Amino acid sequence: MGLNKTIVRNMSRIEARKLGLALLVGCCIVILTYFVSMSETTVDQQLSVAYRVGTVEVVDGKISLQKPERLRKAEGGHGNTAEEKVHRTNFSAISPITAKEEKRESEKPKDEEILPPKREAERSQTMKPQVVEPICDFSDPRTEFCEMKGDVRIHGKSSSVVFVSPHQRSNEWKIVPYVRKQMGNVEKVSVRTASSPGGVPECTINRSVPAIVFALGGFTGNYYHDFTDVLLPLFLTARQFDGEVQFLITNIQVWWLHKYDPIIKRLTRYEFVDLDDSNQVLCHPHVMVGLRFHNDLTIQPTRAPNGYSMLDFTAFLRSAYSLQKAHAISLREHPDRKPRLLLVARNGTRRFTNVPEIVQMAEGLNYEVVRADADFGDVAGFAGVVNSCDVIMGVHGAGLTNLVFLPTNAVLIQIVPCCELEGMATHTFGFPSMGAGLNYLEYNISVEESTLSEKYPREHPVFTDPQSLHKQGWFKMGKIYLVKQNVKLDVNRFRPFLVRAMDLLGR
Ligand SMILES: *[C@@H]1O[C@H](CO)[C@@H](O)[C@H](O)[C@H]1NC(C)=O
Ligand SMILES: *[C@@H]1O[C@H](CO)[C@@H](O)[C@H](O)[C@H]1NC(C)=O
Ligand SMILES: *[C@@H]1O[C@H](CO)[C@@H](O)[C@H](O)[C@H]1NC(C)=O
Ligand SMILES: *[C@@H]1O[C@H](CO)[C@@H](O)[C@H](O)[C@H]1NC(C)=O
Numbered sequence: 001m002g003l004n005k006t007i008v009r010n011m012s013r014i015e016a017r018k019l020g021l022a023l024l025v026g027c028c029i030v031i032l033t034y035f036v037s038m039s040e041t042t043v044d045q046q047l048s049v050a051y052r053v054g055t056v057e058v059v060d061g062k063i064s065l066q067k068p069e070r071l072r073k074a075e076g077g078h079g080n081t082a083e084e085k086v087h088r089t090n091f092s093a094i095s096p097i098t099a100k101e102e103k104r105e106s107e108k109p110k111d112e113e114i115l116p117p118k119r120e121a122e123r124s125q126t127m128k129p130q131v132v133e134p135i136c137d138f139s140d141p142r143t144e145f146c147e148m149k150g151d152v153r154i155h156g157k158s159s160s161v162v163f164v165s166p167h168q169r170s171n172e173w174k175i176v177p178y179v180r181k182q183m184g185n186v187e188k189v190s191v192r193t194a195s196s197p198g199g200v201p202e203c204t205i206n207r208s209v210p211a212i213v214f215a216l217g218g219f220t221g222n223y224y225h226d227f228t229d230v231l232l233p234l235f236l237t238a239r240q241f242d243g244e245v246q247f248l249i250t251n252i253q254v255w256w257l258h259k260y261d262p263i264i265k266r267l268t269r270y271e272f273v274d275l276d277d278s279n280q281v282l283c284h285p286h287v288m289v290g291l292r293f294h295n296d297l298t299i300q301p302t303r304a305p306n307g308y309s310m311l312d313f314t315a316f317l318r319s320a321y322s323l324q325k326a327h328a329i330s331l332r333e334h335p336d337r338k339p340r341l342l343l344v345a346r347n348g349t350r351r352f353t354n355v356p357e358i359v360q361m362a363e364g365l366n367y368e369v370v371r372a373d374a375d376f377g378d379v380a381g382f383a384g385v386v387n388s389c390d391v392i393m394g395v396h397g398a399g400l401t402n403l404v405f406l407p408t409n410a411v412l413i414q415i416v417p418c419c420e421l422e423g424m425a426t427h428t429f430g431f432p433s434m435g436a437g438l439n440y441l442e443y444n445i446s447v448e449e450s451t452l453s454e455k456y457p458r459e460h461p462v463f464t465d466p467q468s469l470h471k472q473g474w475f476k477m478g479k480i481y482l483v484k485q486n487v488k489l490d491v492n493r494f495r496p497f498l499v500r501a502m503d504l505l506g507r
Contacts, residue, residue: 046180046219047474135163136173136191136289143179143233143293146191152287153203154213154248156278160190161213161289162200168193177250178215179233179293186215187250187276191289203283209270210245210286212237217251223376223398224428226256231263232299233291235313238267240305246270248282259379262320297404297432310435317404321380323387328410331506339505341367341498342386344374344394344402350417352395353451353488361491365498367391374399391501395487396421400429408437411501415443415494417485418450419466439504443497451486 136146151164174188194200214234219225238245245268249257252274257264264272273282294300301309318326329339341362345355352358359369370389375382376398386392386405393413394400403412412433416425422444433440447453447463456462462469462480470477 044473044475046183047478133167135168135193136175140293142181142295143290144173144175144177144181145288145290145292146173146175147286147288148191149286151197152211152284153200154211154275154282154284154287155201156248156273156275156280156282158190159187159250159275160192161287163191163193163287164195164197164200165193166195168195170194175289176215177213177290178218179229179291180218183218186218189213189250189289201281204281206283207246208285210241210288211248211282211284212245212291213248213250213275213287213289214291215250216253216256220253220256223374224401226260227401227404228296230291231260232297232313233293234267235263235316236292236294236299236304236308237288239308239312239316243267243269246284247272248275248278249273250275252276259377262380263317266316266320295431296428297401298435310432311408311437314404314406314408314436317383318387321383321387321405323383323405325387325407328390328407329505330409331502335506338366338368339390339502340370340388341501342370342372342389342392342394344392344397344399345371346395346397346399347373349483349485350395350397351486353486354491357491358489358494361495362498365495365502367498367502374402390505391498393498396425396428403429403433403436403438406436406438409439409505411439411441411504413441413443413497413501415445415487415489417481417487418445418447418452419463419481420470421481439501441497441500443494445487446490446493449488449490449493451488452480452484455484 135148136144138144146161148161148163148165153162153164154160155162170193172190172192175191176183176186177189178186180186212234214230214237216230219229234247238247243266247264247268247270249272252272257272292304294303297310299308299310299313301307315326317323329337331337331339343352343355343358343362345352355371359371362369370385372382372385382402383405386402387407389406389410391411391413392400392403392406393415395415396417400412400414406412412429414425414429416422422442426442430440430442447458452462458464466481469480
């Protein structure tokens with residue numbers, strides 16, 4: 001185990017060095033591989049879209065974002081206007097799932113929730129039986145997904161999937177099997193239909209289980225992207241088969257699969273196939289190309305197989321990593337116990353400069369403080385630490401992805417650096433934590449709490465016109481706000497958030 005870990009870490013280091021790749025900004029975005037073939041512009045656009053920077057639209061001169069439901073309630077406001085704004089503002093390709101939508105879903109009658117949602121194809125077939133069943137769904141702005149049942153033949157080396165069916169006309173699509181379909185560095189897979197087997201290669205290996213074709217690479221190697229781009233979409237696509245499914249992987253990175261072994265092993269009982277390197281013609285009775293995706297670290301149960309929700313995903317992760325704690329501490333039942341507060345300190349960028357002061361204040365409020373820097377190499381170890389806690393606080397960054405290991409009802413406090421990063425922050429961790437049954441609090445730091453105030457005069461556009469920097473794209477924005485900025489938390493201003501977290505644990 002220890003050796004494995006070392007290998008995994010060394011591998012990532014070696015790959016990063018070998019490819020001479022830049023350290024990117026963002027949620028500590030160390031993008032390890034596959035950037036060589038992408039121009040900086042493409043990556044920049046992808047990141048801007050991913051984090052809604054530069055592309056975030058401005059409504060009434062203000063960045064449009066949805067406030068955490070809890071804060072809205074606390075302020076006694078009607079959330080609706082804010083939500084409607086989010087809907088009207090088309091955040092380029094990504095539309096955020098709102099708390100309202102989630103509520104609507106949970107209000108649906110129980111049986112409707114449990115029934116697997118009818119696929120578009122099934123609906124159109126019941127209406128017009130003559131229509132050729134579409135096998136690929138291109139309606140989602142983020143992902144392309146094809147599903148075929150019957151005679152499906154896959155040839156890895158030529159990246160081609162052929163569906164032989166008398167009900168299909170000849171057709172061909174090029175699919176990016178990664179949930180960012182604009183991603184230029186992910187090799188496309190050809191999905192073709194043929195009405196007869198003539199000219200289609202014979203199967204050299206017949207399998208009886210379904211297969212999922214998907215790509216690694218992309219932004220994987222960054223902890224946040226590992227979860228939002230692959231692990232959650234993979235859960236959404238594969239979990240329904242209860243292990244009886246095989247993964248056919250392009251852009252394979254074996255170290256990555258080892259790193260998340262407990263998750264992968266729970267999703268499939270079969271060896272993965274390095275598809276780029278396979279010269280066999282693999283035949284499966286049911287093949288999916290691409291992964292299902294709803295939104296970042298978010299599941300919309302009405303669209304999910306078996307009505308899965310984020311709660312199912314987090315329960316699944318707890319089981320995969322043998323995490324004991326399903327619910328955060330109830331201070332009503334145990335008023336004598338101290339809740340555990342995980343302070344994600346961060347070691348590099350966006351770190352707290354006054355950790356001892358924060359720890360002292362929190363201990364004064366009767367928290368047991370656990371100080372840790374997210375150890376991205378040791379997923380299982382860190383997952384255990386996170387799961388043992390009731391509250392997690394940290395500056396916006398990939399470490400907060402660990403929210404997926406928190407027990408339900410725990411509290412996530414995201415500390416949002418300056419300036420106007422709230423939309424991005426809420427999208428990356430706010431909505432996901434609410435979906436996962438956590439309480440979410442968001443603390444916007446003031447300019448005085450930002451170490452940028454030591455580097456730039458107050459009248460500098462960095463403070464007076466953040467949008468002018470945001471508009472220049474992810475790299476330029478990030479170089480200042482995400483790389484140069486540390487946080488000197490004003491403990492007096494912050495204290496009420498820890499008090500509120502304590503209240504939430506007492507409900
Ligand atoms: C939102 O943007 C996408 C991508 O630019 C576009 O296809 C879609 O039609 C837009 N939706 C609305 C409601 O404007
Ligand atoms: C795979 O199955 C097909 C259809 O049943 C059969 O024709 C073919 O011979 C099988 N190929 C192998 C390698 O078993
Ligand atoms: C944090 O940085 C210090 C000094 O740079 C280093 O010794 C330590 O190992 C780092 N901790 C983690 C968890 O990376
Ligand atoms: C954080 O900033 C946003 C955007 O300015 C604002 O809407 C929100 O109320 C702020 N949150 C808190 C807790 O001050």
